[in-house]
Amino acid sequence: MQLFDVAIVGGGPAGSSCGAFCAMGGLQSLVIDREKFPREKVCGDCLNPSCWPVLERLELADRVRDLAHSKLYSVEFVSIDGCGVTVDLPSGADCEISLKRSLLDDLLLRRARELGANVHEQTTVTGLSRNDHWNVETDSGDFFQARILIGADGRNSTVAHLCNLLPRPARERVALQAHIPLPRDFGNRIVLQFLREGYSGQAAVNETQLNLCLVGMPPTISKLRRWAERQFQLPPDQSWRTITPLTRSPVPSAHENLFFVGDAARVVEPFTGEGIYYALRSGELAANAAAKILCGDDRQLALRNFTHAYSGMYRGRLWINRLAREAVLRPKLGSLFVHAARIRPEIIKFLTAKIIEKL
Numbered sequence: 001m002q003l004f005d006v007a008i009v010g011g012g013p014a015g016s017s018c019g020a021f022c023a024m025g026g027l028q029s030l031v032i033d034r035e036k037f038p039r040e041k042v043c044g045d046c047l048n049p050s051c052w053p054v055l056e057r058l059e060l061a062d063r064v065r066d067l068a069h070s071k072l073y074s075v076e077f078v079s080i081d082g083c084g085v086t087v088d089l090p091s092g093a094d095c096e097i098s099l100k101r102s103l104l105d106d107l108l109l110r111r112a113r114e115l116g117a118n119v120h121e122q123t124t125v126t127g128l129s130r131n132d133h134w135n136v137e138t139d140s141g142d143f144f145q146a147r148i149l150i151g152a153d154g155r156n157s158t159v160a161h162l163c164n165l166l167p168r169p170a171r172e173r174v175a176l177q178a179h180i181p182l183p184r185d186f187g188n189r190i191v192l193q194f195l196r197e198g199y200s201g202q203a204a205v206n207e208t209q210l211n212l213c214l215v216g217m218p219p220t221i222s223k224l225r226r227w228a229e230r231q232f233q234l235p236p237d238q239s240w241r242t243i244t245p246l247t248r249s250p251v252p253s254a255h256e257n258l259f260f261v262g263d264a265a266r267v268v269e270p271f272t273g274e275g276i277y278y279a280l281r282s283g284e285l286a287a288n289a290a291a292k293i294l295c296g297d298d299r300q301l302a303l304r305n306f307t308h309a310y311s312g313m314y315r316g317r318l319w320i321n322r323l324a325r326e327a328v329l330r331p332k333l334g335s336l337f338v339h340a341a342r343i344r345p346e347i348i349k350f351l352t353a354k355i356i357e358k359l
């Protein structure tokens with residue numbers, strides 16, 4: 001049986017980025033995902049400009065721009081009573097764009113494969129054990145061995161669960177998402193709309209479709225769905241993708257021969273649209289650390305450097321995300337903030353600029 005240097009569970013942005021960077025670094029890497037790609041994923045589909053430098057390093061930036069997408073030139077915050085304040089986003093080649101996750105994630109996974117990663121789709125990891133190496137069991141009966149294991153399997157990480165590291169589920173919100181016909185004259189904007197029962201995010205993903213997300217508590221999510229049906233004239237049998245939890249406590253990202261990246265490690269409030277960036281970048285950082293450990297560098301130093309760079313990725317941004325979480329958990333408070341921003345827009349402009357700042 002082949003012994004891989006690195007086995008990565010999950011082929012979303014975190015896992016594909018990690019697999020691609022491992023392969024670039026000459027490591028024998030394996031990426032396992034339970035889905036067959038291309039597949040959709042509950043997401044606002046917005047690609048924060050911070051992603052571009054990582055995509056450049058993956059030599060993918062132009063290929064991402066070639067995918068069907070929509071450029072986003074502004075974000076409009078709307079209060080419960082319908083008042084709006086608009087903040088401009090940067091224009092140019094590295095502007096914020098939105099594109100379907102089926103397209104982006106498929107391209108990322110293909111890139112990992114092109115660079116030499118072994119990719120197994122439609123394979124669900126079901127068991128883990130450890131002796132000298134990691135032993136990875138799957139539902140297909142395939143069995144893999146690897147020196148280093150990476151959990152890149154999203155917010156409900158099986159790897160974290162099997163390692164007894166997944167935080168206990170709290171009473172959390174649920175998100176619904178659909179691609180619906182693009183309303184006429186919607187424009188190149190993101191709409192973030194506070195609603196009595198939660199919030200909604202909207203952005204065009206191409207010339208004909210709008211990404212529509214709804215976030216609320218399980219007992220009232222049906223009210224949000226009815227609001228969306230009225231607002232966008234949706235049929236009652238509109239199909240929705242769904243996910244929960246929206247946020248949870250983080251899982252420590254670095255352990256001996258085990259890393260967690262992307263949502264598996266930390267899930268941030270989606271309102272600020274940064275998750276894909278954290279996934280891509282943490283995948284890259286874990287690949288660098290794995291390469292150092294496997295080529296015999298000082299393990300403790302490699303882990304310390306990883307931890308430092310990993311927390312640096314969130315530095316100066318996490319507090320804004322926490323602020324956004326406070327606002328969306330209390331939509332009336334969020335709406336007051338929108339009203340205040342209509343009079344004094346500097347603060348909301350500053351916060352938005354920090355969130356899309358390139359690192």
Ligand SMILES: Cc1cc2nc3c(=O)[nH]c(=O)nc-3n(C[C@H](O)[C@H](O)[C@H](O)COP(=O)(O)OP(=O)(O)OC[C@H]3O[C@@H](n4cnc5c(N)ncnc54)[C@H](O)[C@@H]3O)c2cc1C
Nearest residue numbers: 010012013014034044046125153154262263270274275276
């Ligand atoms: C409502 C909502 C809106 C959002 N909007 C945005 C946005 O606009 N912009 C943004 O940047 N971020 C947004 N996010 C966050 C973003 O979607 C995530 O941060 C991002 O998908 C994380 O990538 P990942 O690779 O860590 O995990 P995922 O994308 O979840 O990928 C995990 C992969 O692991 C696979 N997997 C899971 N379990 C197993 C298993 N046992 N065996 C094998 N494979 C497995 C899954 O099939 C999946 O492909 C949003 C999130 C939500 C909920």
